[in-house]
Amino acid sequence: xNSSVMAIILTLCEAIRRGTPLLLGTxxxxxxxxxxxxxxxVEGTMAVGAITGALxxxxxxxxxxxxxxxxxxxxxxxxxYAFLTITLKANQNVTGLAITIFGGGLxxxxxxxxxSSGKFPAYTTEFYSVITGGGIPLLKDIPYxxxxxxxxxxxxxxxxxxxxxxxxxxxxxxxxxxxxxAGENPAAxxxxxxxxxAERYKNIIVGSGIMGLGGVYMALFINNGLxxxxxxxxxxxxxxxxxxxxxxxxxxxxxxxYIFGLLLALKSRMPSLASAFPSIxxxxxxxxxxxxxxxPFIVTMLVLIFTSMRKHKSTGSPAGLGLNYFREER
Amino acid sequence: xTKTNKDQLIKISKRQNLALKYxxxxxxxxxxxxxxxxxxxxxxxxxxxxxxxxEMIMGNFKNASYVxxxxxxxxxxxxxxxxxxxxxxxxxxxxxGEGQFIVGAIIAMTFSLLxxxxxxxxxxxxxxxxxxxxxxxxxxxxxAVLKVxxxxxxxxxxxxxxxxxxxLASYMLKTDxxxxxxxxxxxxxxxxxxxxxxEINIGKFSFDTALFIAVxxxxxxxxxxxxxxxxxxxxxxxxxxxTAKYAxxxxxxxxxxxMFLSGAIIGMAGALKLCGSSAGHTFSANITGGVGWTSIIxxxxxxxxxxxxxxxxxxxxILERGCAFARTSLGISDAMSDVLQGIILFTVLASDFFINxxxxxxxxxxxxxxxxxxxxxxEIGTSDDVAEERETDGEITxxxxxxxxxxxxxxxxxxxxDSAKESDGSExxxxxxxxxxxxxxxxxxxxxxxxxxPVPQKEETFSPAKKKTAVKxxxxxxxxxxxxxTTAKKPATAKKTAAKGSVSAKKTAAGKTAGKAKKTSVxxxxxxx
Numbered sequence: 076x077n078s079s080v081m082a083i084i085l086t087l088c089e090a091i092r093r094g095t096p097l098l099l100g101t102x103x104x105x106x107x108x109x110x111x112x113x114x115x116x117v118e119g120t121m122a123v124g125a126i127t128g129a130l131x132x133x134x135x136x137x138x139x140x141x142x143x144x145x146x147x148x149x150x151x152x153x154x155x156y157a158f159l160t161i162t163l164k165a166n167q168n169v170t171g172l173a174i175t176i177f178g179g180g181l182x183x184x185x186x187x188x189x190x191s192s193g194k195f196p197a198y199t200t201e202f203y204s205v206i207t208g209g210g211i212p213l214l215k216d217i218p219y220x221x222x223x224x225x226x227x228x229x230x231x232x233x234x235x236x237x238x239x240x241x242x243x244x245x246x247x248x249x250x251x252x253x254x255x256x257a258g259e260n261p262a263a264x265x266x267x268x269x270x271x272x273a274e275r276y277k278n279i280i281v282g283s284g285i286m287g288l289g290g291v292y293m294a295l296f297i298n299n300g301l302x303x304x305x306x307x308x309x310x311x312x313x314x315x316x317x318x319x320x321x322x323x324x325x326x327x328x329x330x331x332x333y334i335f336g337l338l339l340a341l342k343s344r345m346p347s348l349a350s351a352f353p354s355i356x357x358x359x360x361x362x363x364x365x366x367x368x369x370x371p372f373i374v375t376m377l378v379l380i381f382t383s384m385r386k387h388k389s390t391g392s393p394a395g396l397g398l399n400y401f402r403e404e405r
Numbered sequence: 406x407t408k409t410n411k412d413q414l415i416k417i418s419k420r421q422n423l424a425l426k427y428x429x430x431x432x433x434x435x436x437x438x439x440x441x442x443x444x445x446x447x448x449x450x451x452x453x454x455x456x457x458x459x460e461m462i463m464g465n466f467k468n469a470s471y472v473x474x475x476x477x478x479x480x481x482x483x484x485x486x487x488x489x490x491x492x493x494x495x496x497x498x499x500x501x502g503e504g505q506f507i508v509g510a511i512i513a514m515t516f517s518l519l520x521x522x523x524x525x526x527x528x529x530x531x532x533x534x535x536x537x538x539x540x541x542x543x544x545x546x547x548x549a550v551l552k553v554x555x556x557x558x559x560x561x562x563x564x565x566x567x568x569x570x571x572x573l574a575s576y577m578l579k580t581d582x583x584x585x586x587x588x589x590x591x592x593x594x595x596x597x598x599x600x601x602x603x604e605i606n607i608g609k610f611s612f613d614t615a616l617f618i619a620v621x622x623x624x625x626x627x628x629x630x631x632x633x634x635x636x637x638x639x640x641x642x643x644x645x646x647x648t649a650k651y652a653x654x655x656x657x658x659x660x661x662x663x664m665f666l667s668g669a670i671i672g673m674a675g676a677l678k679l680c681g682s683s684a685g686h687t688f689s690a691n692i693t694g695g696v697g698w699t700s701i702i703x704x705x706x707x708x709x710x711x712x713x714x715x716x717x718x719x720x721x722x723i724l725e726r727g728c729a730f731a732r733t734s735l736g737i738s739d740a741m742s743d744v745l746q747g748i749i750l751f752t753v754l755a756s757d758f759f760i761n762x763x764x765x766x767x768x769x770x771x772x773x774x775x776x777x778x779x780x781x782x783x784e785i786g787t788s789d790d791v792a793e794e795r796e797t798d799g800e801i802t803x804x805x806x807x808x809x810x811x812x813x814x815x816x817x818x819x820x821x822x823d824s825a826k827e828s829d830g831s832e833x834x835x836x837x838x839x840x841x842x843x844x845x846x847x848x849x850x851x852x853x854x855x856x857x858x859p860v861p862q863k864e865e866t867f868s869p870a871k872k873k874t875a876v877k878x879x880x881x882x883x884x885x886x887x888x889x890x891t892t893a894k895k896p897a898t899a900k901k902t903a904a905k906g907s908v909s910a911k912k913t914a915a916g917k918t919a920g921k922a923k924k925t926s927v928x929x930x931x932x933x934x
Binding site for chain 1: 417418419450498500551555556557558560561562564565566568569572573575576579698701702705736737738740741742743744745746747748750751754755757758761762
């Protein structure tokens, strides 16, 4: 009994651990999309955040600097995207894909170059304990509950906090209203004195910074700071789809991310779950691991199909999503 | 951000049509700029960029065998880009090139192993490649059907299918069917020799047969886009699905058909690569070599023109091979090619801005107060702003100009209203133009084709390829477009008297709201035509 409860709790922990980068990516993307920009560059933005954050963090052994570096790396990508789509009115889809290609390439290039020349920073022992340890003291020692709720690294809690703050910002504050107006109907927003371009710039850059945090999470907490050629591995794309799943609400994105985190966790957790519940889960051992790898993507597709089939009116999708605003063209 | 409310020194307006040579020059300039930026990045990391670029050229053209390697990289990229461009042409964002390529290759591999050497040499390869083509097509068809039925997001769907295909591939390689499992690393099975593509010798070069298929496909698609009814339909659907509907096109069928063709061509690329010599006649999980991604860059770089795609994929192959060569000779990771491709795409996207828009710098001219008041639909100046404008009133902008502009706009408005009522079709055209604008994802000039445009005569001089929208309009609303032509001449000529006002300002003025128009016509004072 004890071991089977533990197996479930560990699976849920892993789900939250793996859901966190999705949550950060999704929250960042919601900021982008609510202000009217369909930024498909999440994957690339996360990759840049991962490499800048991980390098800075590993070489200074400071998690704080890692987060700063990742945020800055993400903001850099956001700035490129915003400049191209807003100022230069480039196609949003293609620009996003360009960010994805560029970001993935940059991460790979810098990482490979450093790795092959032996300059890739290795983590120090105290930083390793920061990466693998974490949790809230005392509270995490509560049996079961402590493990489930209070045993995570700081970024897990930061991610939830960011998601809540973004939700309040978007739905409760005046500046959030302005930003939504810029995304819903930029021409109307412009006519009442909202600087549409500034709103979009601001939200794209901050949103991309948040995606960058998701990237460094992938690098440090999912891959333990060890160089891997695909640090992000499609998480960024799942985040783009999660925005639809969460109906453009970062509060809904929290549990949406953890559901997908569970799907991502299944691959590593399934064997121990199967041994804990041999009677109901023994079939899972015969399933090829590739199916577990593909599962989040398959479920994402199903979600996309079902949300598109169910045409309800109260969609959170901004009306001006994906459209560049050119004042002369109203 | 370039446009500030306070002082609009820089005015951005849509460009009519830039000569091809300038477009090419701008694109070329963008590519050169990106190479410079890449060089700076290399220099930052402590490498010599000049050495890197010379190594890159060496890696492609040192001798015949290097050229052959480059061509090997070119073939799948060219075919995939052609397939992608087909979908992009109708604004269907097929970014599932990787997945369709892999599925094409998996299907081809499966049937290669089933057929073995039971079929004679060319026939077997043909059968296998065709089956792979079909596989890629069906994989893409799935997304198109969902798009048509439920309007499911095709971008994310095609992308998710990439990962599904990738994991399917790595699963297949674990089976006894695709690989001989032994101790340690499994040995991948090689397809029967009768299924291999033959090589054709030209001088001292020898190329895969696939190269000729790729070139033939380029020509076929060129003709398809330019000459065929289907290609024309693609353009219309891409520009405005509603226009296509009004014109009686079966939009859904066009989407499904095109997406099938798009996936099929990409699947064919996968099957050809499997049967060709470049992949060693065997299947591996990284058989695509990233062409699904690169093809997006190629297609966009080439503005979806098949000939351009040929040139762009040649460029990208040179880049890729060059980076692979530099990896061995200089120890620079070949991911540099991805970085360079990304930067190229950035700069080309930026150069598109200068192709589609015109930037004019206004000399120190300020708005007259009545204009600022009338411009309420647009920018709301702060009170400071208005005061500032009052101070400088009369400095540059004579009220005469504004008055003429107002008269013009009133004229134009009347003409708009008239022409909207006059002919039955034009109401459709007006609404549909609105939707066109809403759907417009690219910045291609569109509003100039509205029936109430003062200068629609110009449309006739545009070549059909460059001005798809123009053709579309004249085809669907031919009689309606002509009426405003004659009536709208009045404001156009009247405007010529508006002393300093630029032509571009006038053009916008006629199509826009009154308050807005006054602004633009005044502001365009120092416009260059």
